[in-house]
Amino acid sequence: MQGFAQEFTMAMGLILSGDPELWAIVLLSLRVSLMAVLIAAAIGMPMGAALAVGRFPGRRVAIVLLNALMGLPPVVVGLMVYLMLSRSGPLGVLELLYTPTAMIVAQVVLVTPIIAALTRQTVEMLDAEYAEQLRSLGVSRLASVPTLLWDGRVALLTALLAGFGRAIAEVGAVIMVGGNINHVTRVMTTTIALETSKGNLALALALGTILIGIAIGVTGTVSLLGARNGQQEMRHA
Amino acid sequence: MDNHEEVIRADRLDLTFQTNDGPVHALRDVNLTIDKGDFVSFIGPSGCGKTTFLRCIAALETPTGGMLSVNGMTADEARRARAYGYVFQAAGLYPWRTIAGNIRLPLEIMGFSRDEQVRRVNDVLQLVDLEGFGGKYPWQLSGGMQQRASIARALSFDADILLMDEPFGALDEIVRDHLNEQLLALWARTGKTIGFVTHSIPEAVYLSTRIVVMSPRPGRITDVIESPLPRERPLDIRESPEFIEIAHRVREGLRAGHGDV
Structure with missing residues (x-):
């Protein structure tokens, strides 16, 4: 086994030389996770907003359930999606198992509760401040949702980034439904797991470095946005 | 002072809140008409229903009895027709x-x-x-x-109606004087009908064409004072005998309302 320094140098070499295999994996990862976040946002944001402004029986239970779903174990989601998509499963005819689409489905299941729950929190908080003002302007509860979403856009972007962070770093679900097939469903996290076990540390390290870069970028952006928002609120108080 | 066009009309308005400690009569038998271009102040101690009445006009509260019309519609229809602008107690920006x-x-x-x-x-x-x-x-x-x-x-x-709930309550007196002067100028320029909640006697007398004195438990109107002051009012009008006389009558009204509790 070669020294760590040497592996690391090779890893940097892979990144900087634009190694096509490495970058194909990175691109697939981004494609899958961005698509998953996009779909999860389309489902989760209206769902969260409805829970925030709607008043219906079972609302409290739904909120508790949603918050609990934020902590879904990825391998269990992987198992559920696997059962759904497997040849004998209810959606088996679609032949989606071991495709990037299956990975997107799994990540959507993981990310939707996160985006929905954070949206619910944000919109409910804003609603407390906006409700009377909007009512005095003749706006109905339902019609106030676009205004609340628009004025909460910074916080909602944070929710999207949190969802993206979860999706891109997740390994258990995508390896089960994607199968980690070379050039087809191999993404950053699954490659790192595989290559490390094979002893090919250079590729694992290179992908790890990029993944950490993305993670830091995402959380950095989240906290910067949060700080900007918080600062304005503090000055307001 | 002819050609009164009625904008807001309350007929035997009642509002009772049901609380855990039993019913609270926030408003009882409130009768009032406000004409177009009026500047009407509501004054009284806390719990007298002045803010509640303003909120009823805005359809932010729903009366439990009586009749309330705004611009010839129900209050809620008027709200949806964007009949009024509402200034809340806190600036709420x-x-x-x-x-x-x-x-x-x-x-x-x-x-x-x-x-x-x-x-x-x-x-x-x-x-x-x-x-x-x-x-x-x-x-x-x-x-x-x-x-x-x-x-x-x-x-x-x-909107033709401006409803203001103690908008200057949290400000110091010098700023308040200045804003009162500006508000009168604005009213003169725009000709809006203004409903204004306050707990300051000088503010109510300085601003209003009519002063509605209210008292608590149950919240009700105890006196309605038509101001004889001209519409144009420099700040030093507050030292005139007429001003002092109205202020006196408001104070008496407030005291009388308090006496029977």
Whole structure:
């Protein structure tokens, strides 16, 4: 086994030389996770907003359930999606198992509760401040949702980034439904797991470095946005 | 003083809140008409229902009895028809929006064009003497300026009725004097019908064409005073005998309302 320094140098070499295999994996990862976040946002944001402004029986239970779903174990989601998509499963005819689409489905299941729950929190908080003002302007509860979403856009972007962070770093679900097939469903996290076990540390390290870069970028952006928002609120108080 | 056009009419209005400690009579048998162009103040101790009555007119509360019409409609129809601008007790500006952005909120909701939004925001900024502050954030402005911005927001879509709930309650007296003077000038220029809640006697007397004195438990009207003061009022009118006499009558009304508790 070669020294760590040497592996690391090779890893940097892979990144900087634009190694096509490495970058194909990175691109697939981004494609899958961005698509998953996009779909999860389309489902989760209206769902969260409805829970925030709607008043219906079972609302409290739904909120508790949603918050609990934020902590879904990825391998269990992987198992559920696997059962759904497997040849004998209810959606088996679609032949989606071991495709990037299956990975997107799994990540959507993981990310939707996160985006929905954070949206619910944000919109409910804003609603407390906006409700009377909007009512005095003749706006109905339902019609106030676009205004609340628009004025909460910074916080909602944070929710999207949190969802993206979860999706891109997740390994258990995508390896089960994607199968980690070379050039087809191999993404950053699954490659790192595989290559490390094979002893090919250079590729694992290179992908790890990029993944950490993305993670830091995402959380950095989240906290910067949060700080900007918080600062304005503090000055307001 | 002819040609009275009735804008708001309350007939035997009742509002009872059901609480855990039993029913609370927030308003009982309130009868009042407000004509177009009136400046009507509601004054009384806390719990007298002055804010509750204003909120009923705005359809932010629903009376449990009696009749209330605004612009010839029910209060809720009037609310949906955007009949009034409402200035809340706290300025309630949103910290993530600029001053212009805050004032623009009603215009965005009501779907005014971009150009019209800009034009109206500039108009009302001028009206409340805040030209040049549109790009600032609320925290960059003093309390008095924030409250003026909040009034500008209520004026931006040019409803005929302006309802104000103790808008200057949290400000010091010098700022309050200044804003009272400006509010009268604004009223003279726009001819709006104004409902104004306050607990300051001088403020009520200085501003109003009519002063409605209210008292608590149950919340009710104990006196309605027509002001003999001219519409144009310099600040030093507050030292005139007429002014002092009305202030005296308001104080008597408040005291009488308190006596029978």
